[in-house]
Amino acid sequence: MKYDVIVIGCGMSGILAGIHLKNSGKKFIILEKEKTLGGTWRDNTYPGLTCDVPSHAYTYSFEPNAEWTRVLPPGAEIQQYFEGVFEKYGIAEFAQFDTEIQKSEWKGDAWVLQDQHGKRYEGRVVVAATGVLHHPNYxxxxxxxDFEGDTIHSARWDHSVPLEGKKIAIIGTGSTGVQIVSALASRAKVRHFQRTAQWIFPVENPAFTEEQRAEFRSNRDLLLYLQREPTYLANVERFTEGVLDPNSEQIQEIQKLCQDNLDNSVQNPALRQKLQPNYRAGCKRLIYSPDYYKAIQQPGSELITEGISQIEKNGVRTSDGVLHEVDIIVLATGFKTDRYVRPMDVTGLNSKTLEQAWSDVPTAYKSISVPDFPNFYFMNGPTSPVGNFSLIDTSEMQWGYITQLIERGEQAGVAGLSAKPEALAQYDQDRQQAAKGSVFGSGCSSWYLDKNGVPNTWPWSQSRFRQEMLAPVWQDYTHHQTEVAVA
Incomplete structure (x- = not known):
């Protein structure tokens, strides 16, 4: 069967694409490598999992949710939200699970894909909604x-392992590690191994009362207002403007709030010094936590800053020679963030592969298109905005842009569209120059950085991204022509 559009991935972006494609009447299919939908929120089920975007801002614009229980939504509720949307909009009939695409090849007017079972699919357009954070980093x-206890990666949590009263080593101090420490400090003896101190932004996460939720249910206008709540949007814009300059007023303001949070929350001077970052706030992704500092000061908690020399059968030995005996090791060590659609083999024009195109680092023109790969479009792909704001918002902007590319590619005589090499080169030059001078490039190690140490992200404001996603600059795209048969 030949499809108008093949969507790869049934997480947040894939479901979004599916809803819009169904409304458009196009023939499409969503192919998902796992057995269920959900992406990040399916894979991550660790204790304490919470989104750092306010609940009502972390919803599709057309589908507000009255049932959030907290200001910052728990991961299980987010997964439940996506499952509900998937069912409500009737996307199941268009989705196929346990289908991992291994090859994708451009055949002149369409893509031919092959899954792990050898089955082939043909589609004029491919939308890669595979996300960024889906290959765990071990x-x-x-x-x-050699460790004889249980070892658990945060993205592959084993809920059969008992935690109560156990001695647990948590390796990693990103938001995941912080959330796990906060969740387990009252249940277990936590050893948090810290390589780099983190700036922690002070937040509260109160529960919505039943009265508030009843109001949400009865007042759709209120829900729509909360999705675009002016103070939240203004803070996002201020932050995304502020990142352009490490010395900006916005970054200094954020840093002061984080510093005050540390100074006022941690009484022990030695512990406070261990938790003191030595880089600008915002260089790494900010961590939002209402209770980490309280958790790490619990009598059964310990922050360990000596480097890890090795793991032994009974625990973790650090560079000072101390063996920290533990029952469980939790690897809160994140993901391989340069994978995107890989390890899929993608072959475009003139047998060019995506591996060749990305031989230096992954990139895409305005995060959407790669030269010589017609009609192959990314959602939340290379150089997309990442930060402390809603990726749903980003995906909706990107879908509006991709829709226009799809429609343009349906014109008579047009086989497909891909960004021109010179357009990508200019975009990358401008983006890298801005990124190097941004707070992301101000002197820390983070998952934003590519192998050359350059932040591989959108380094400008969110309003600029919104503006650029309104409409493609058509002269920046090659319009590949269909071949005309000669009689």
Whole structure:
């Protein structure tokens, strides 16, 4: 069967694409490598999992949710939200699970895909909604395989392992590690191994009362207002403007709030010094936590800043020679963030592969299109905005842009569209120059950085991204022509 559009991935972006494609009447299919939908929120089920975007802002614009229980939504509720949307909009009939695409090849007027079972699919357009954070990063620590207790990666949580009263090593101090420490400090003896101190932004996460939720249910206008709540949007814009300059007023303001949070929350001077970052706030992704500082000061908690020398059968040995005996090791070590659609083999024009195109670092023109790969479009792909704001908002902007590319590609005589090499080169030059001078490039190690140490993200304001997603600049795209048969 030949499809108008093939969507790869049934997480947040894939479901969004499916809803719009169904409304458009196009023939499409969503192919998902796992057995269920959900992406990030399916894969991550660790204790304490919480989104750092306010609940009502973390919804599709057309589908507000009255049932959030907290200001910052728990992961399980987000997964439930996507499952509900998937069912409500009747996307199941268009989705196929346990289908991992291994090959994708451009055949002149369409893409031919092949899954792990050898089955082939043909589509004029491919939308890669595979996300960024779906290949767990397992650290290369000597002796990790020798540990005789349970080892759990945060993105592959084993709920059969008992946690109560256990001695638990948590390796990693990003938002995941912080959330796990906060969740387990009252249940277990936590050892948090910190390589780099983090700036923690002070937040509260109160529960919505039943009265508030009843008001949400009865007042759709209120829900729509909360989705675009002016103070939240203004804060997002201020932050995304502020990142352009590490010395900006906005970054200094954020840093002062974080510093005051540390100074006022941690009484022990030695512990406070261990938790003191030595880089600008915002260089790494800000961590929002209402209770980490309280958790790490619990009598059964310990922050360990000596480097890890090796893992042994009974625990973690640090560079000072101390063996920290534990029952469980939790790897809150994140993801391989340069994968995107890989390890899929993608072959475009003139047998050019995506591996060749990305031989240096992954990139895409305005995060959407790669030269010589007609009608292959990314959602939340390379150089997309990442930060402390809603990626749903980003995906909706990107879908509006991709829709216009799809429609343009349906014109008579047009086989497909892809960004011109010179357009991508100019975009990357401008983007890298801005990124190097932004707070993301101000001197820390983070998952934003590519292998060359350059932040591989959108380095400008969100309003600029919104503006650029309104309409493609058509002269920046090659319009590949259909071949005309000669009689």
């Amino acid at each position: 650290p290369q620590i000597k002796g990790l395989q």
